[in-house]
Amino acid sequence: xxxxxxxxxxxxxxxxxxxxxxNEPLSFVDTDTVQLKRHRxxxxxxxxxxxxxxxxxxxxxxxxxALRIARxxxxxxxxxxPASVSADxxxxxxxxxxxxxxxTSNGRIRVMDLVQCLEKxxxxxxxxxxxxILRRRINDWPLKLLRKPKGNAQHPLKHIILLDCLRLDSSNxxxxxxxxxxxxxxxxxHKTRQAIDRGRLVQLIEVxxxxxxxxARILELSVTTVAIEAARAGxxxxxxxxxxxxxxxxxxxxxxxxxxxxxEAASHHGISLSSVYRIxxxxxxxxxxxxxxxxxxxxxxxxxxxVGRHSSPDAYAWLRRHDGQWLANQQAPKANLNARGxxxxxxxxxxxxxxxxxxxxAAAHQAVGRPRRISRSLLERATKMAETIERxxxxxxxxxxxxxxxxxxxxxxxxxxxxxxxxxxxxxxGGLLPRWLLLRQxxxxxxxxxxxxxxHSLTSSGALL
Numbered sequence: 001x002x003x004x005x006x007x008x009x010x011x012x013x014x015x016x017x018x019x020x021x022x023n024e025p026l027s028f029v030d031t032d033t034v035q036l037k038r039h040r041x042x043x044x045x046x047x048x049x050x051x052x053x054x055x056x057x058x059x060x061x062x063x064x065x066a067l068r069i070a071r072x073x074x075x076x077x078x079x080x081x082p083a084s085v086s087a088d089x090x091x092x093x094x095x096x097x098x099x100x101x102x103x104t105s106n107g108r109i110r111v112m113d114l115v116q117c118l119e120k121x122x123x124x125x126x127x128x129x130x131x132x133i134l135r136r137r138i139n140d141w142p143l144k145l146l147r148k149p150k151g152n153a154q155h156p157l158k159h160i161i162l163l164d165c166l167r168l169d170s171s172n173x174x175x176x177x178x179x180x181x182x183x184x185x186x187x188x189x190h191k192t193r194q195a196i197d198r199g200r201l202v203q204l205i206e207v208x209x210x211x212x213x214x215x216a217r218i219l220e221l222s223v224t225t226v227a228i229e230a231a232r233a234g235x236x237x238x239x240x241x242x243x244x245x246x247x248x249x250x251x252x253x254x255x256x257x258x259x260x261x262x263x264e265a266a267s268h269h270g271i272s273l274s275s276v277y278r279i280x281x282x283x284x285x286x287x288x289x290x291x292x293x294x295x296x297x298x299x300x301x302x303x304x305x306x307v308g309r310h311s312s313p314d315a316y317a318w319l320r321r322h323d324g325q326w327l328a329n330q331q332a333p334k335a336n337l338n339a340r341g342x343x344x345x346x347x348x349x350x351x352x353x354x355x356x357x358x359x360x361x362a363a364a365h366q367a368v369g370r371p372r373r374i375s376r377s378l379l380e381r382a383t384k385m386a387e388t389i390e391r392x393x394x395x396x397x398x399x400x401x402x403x404x405x406x407x408x409x410x411x412x413x414x415x416x417x418x419x420x421x422x423x424x425x426x427x428x429x430g431g432l433l434p435r436w437l438l439l440r441q442x443x444x445x446x447x448x449x450x451x452x453x454x455x456h457s458l459t460s461s462g463a464l465l
Contacts, residue, residue, distance in 0.1 A: 010074045014130050015157045017056060018063065020070040025063075027053040058126060065124040065164070072160045089159050093146050096166035104220040109146055115139050121165040134161065196221070196229050205235050212237060244275055252279050253286055259293040299323055306330070346395040354398040356383045361406040370443055371420055373413035376403050411448040418442050418451060422458050435459040 010016055017026055029049055042049050058066060074080075097103050102114045122138045125131045134141070134157070142162050145154060196219070204210045204218060212230070216223045230237050248269065255265040262280070266273045280287050299322070305315035307330065319327040360382035364374045372378075380386035380403070393400055408416075421441035425433050438459055439447065447455060 013073045016070045016073050018067045018070045020074045027055050029053050061124045062126050068164050106222050256290045259297045350396045350398045353383050354402040357402040357406055371416040374408045376407040411450045414448050414451050433459050
C-alpha cells in the first residue's frame with residue numbers, strides 16, 4: 001500500500017533466490033545487520049537495508065535452476081503438492097528414480113548412474129551460501145532420501161532439489177526431455193524382460209566360480225533369474241548342503257584345527273559362514289584350540305615382519321601388546337643411566353642459591369623508597385630458579401636455611417615501614433607526628449599489635465583526635 005514494498009514469505013525460504021512470481025533476482029541483507037537490528041521492523045526500502053544488501057551473480061543456467069526451485073518452494077509453502085506427495089516423499093522419489101532408469105527391476109538403486117545424474121545436475125546450482133553445502137555433499141544426502149528413512153528428518157530444500165533433479169514439477173507429473181522419452185509402464189504385470197549377457201554369466205559361474213547371490217548382485221538380477229538362466233545354459237552351479245552331516249562337521253573341524261580362517265573354511269567346504277561359526281561355538285575345546293592356533297599363526301607372522309628387512313610398525317605394536325617378552329629379548333639392552341651418577345651437582349648449586357638469597361636480602365634493605373616486604377617468594381625469584389628450588393628443596397639445606405633466616409614476617413615489614421615513614425616526615429614536622437599521617441606515609445591499613453608501642457612513641461597524643 002502507498003507504493004511501499006513489503007516482505008514476502010516465499011522470499012524468506014532457504015534456497016529461494018528468485019521471485020517465483022516476477023522472475024526477478026532477490027537482494028540479500030547481511031546477516032550481521034539483521035542480527036544487530038533484530039528488534040526493529042525494517043522495510044525493503046529503508047536506508048539501512050539498502051546500504052547492506054547485495055545480489056548474487058548467477059549464470060543463465062543457474063538462474064533457470066534457481067527459478068524452478070523457487071516455484072517448487074512456493075508450491076510447498078502454499079500446500080499445492082498432492083496429498084500423495086506430502087504423505088510419502090520417499091516413495092515419490094523412488095518412483096521418479098525408476099522413471100529415470102536409476103533403479104533396477106528389483107528396486108535396487110543404480111548408485112553410479114545416480115551419482116552421475118546428481119553431479120551433472122549440481123553444475124546448475126548456485127555455488128554460494130546454502131547451495132554450497134548441498135553441492136559439496138551431493139553424493140550423500142540424495143541416497144538418504146531414496147533409501148528407507150531411519151527417523152532423521154531432512155530439510156525440505158533437499159526434497160525440492162531432488163524433485164527438480166528427477167524432473168518432477170509441482171503437478172506431480174514427469175517432465176521428459178526431447179532426446180529421451182521416459183514413459184512409465186501402464187501395467188505393472190507386464191514388464192519388459194531384461195536381456196542377460198550369456199557370456200558374462202558363463203564367465204562368472206564357470207571360470208570365477210562365483211555363487212548365485214554374487215552373480216545376481218553383479219548382474220543386478222534376482223537369484224531366481226540367474227538360476228533359471230544358468231540351468232538353460234547347462235551350467236553347473238555349486239549348491240550348499242542343506243544339512244551339516246557328521247562327516248562334514250569332522251572335515252570342518254580338521255580345517256579349523258589346521259588354522260584356516262572361518263571364511264576360508266566356509267569357502268573350501270561350500271557351506272555358509274554362519275554354519276562354520278556355529279560348529280566352532282558348539283565345541284568349547286575346538287574353540288579354544290582354534291584360538292590358540294590362530295594366535296600362533298599371527299604371532300609367527302608378526303615376528304617375521306618385525307625381524308625382516310623392513311620392520312612393520314603394525315608388527316611392533318602387536319608384539320608389544322601380545323608378545324612383549326620376545327620383543328624385549330630382540331631389542332638391544334638399554335644403557336644404565338644411573339651408573340654415571342647424578343647429572344647435577346646439588347652441593348654447588350646449594351651454595352650458589354644461598355649466597356644469592358643473602359645478597360638479595362641486603363639489596364632489599366638498601367633499596368630507596370618505601371620498604372618492600374622481603375618474602376620467601378621474592379628471595380626465590382631473585383635466584384631466577386624458583387621452580388627448581390621448590391621441587392628440590394630437600395637437596396638444598398643451605399638454601400632452605402637462608403630462606404628461613406632472610407625472609408621477614410608482616411609485622412617486621414611494618415616496623416621497617418614505620419621507621420622509614422618517620423624519617424621521611426621528621427624533617428617536615430620536627431617533633432611528634434600525627435598518627436594518621438604516619439600510617440598513611442607507611443602504607444599501613446591495619447597495624448600489627450607488636451608495632452603499637454613504636455607508633456605511640458613516634459606520634460603526638462593529639463593525633464588520635
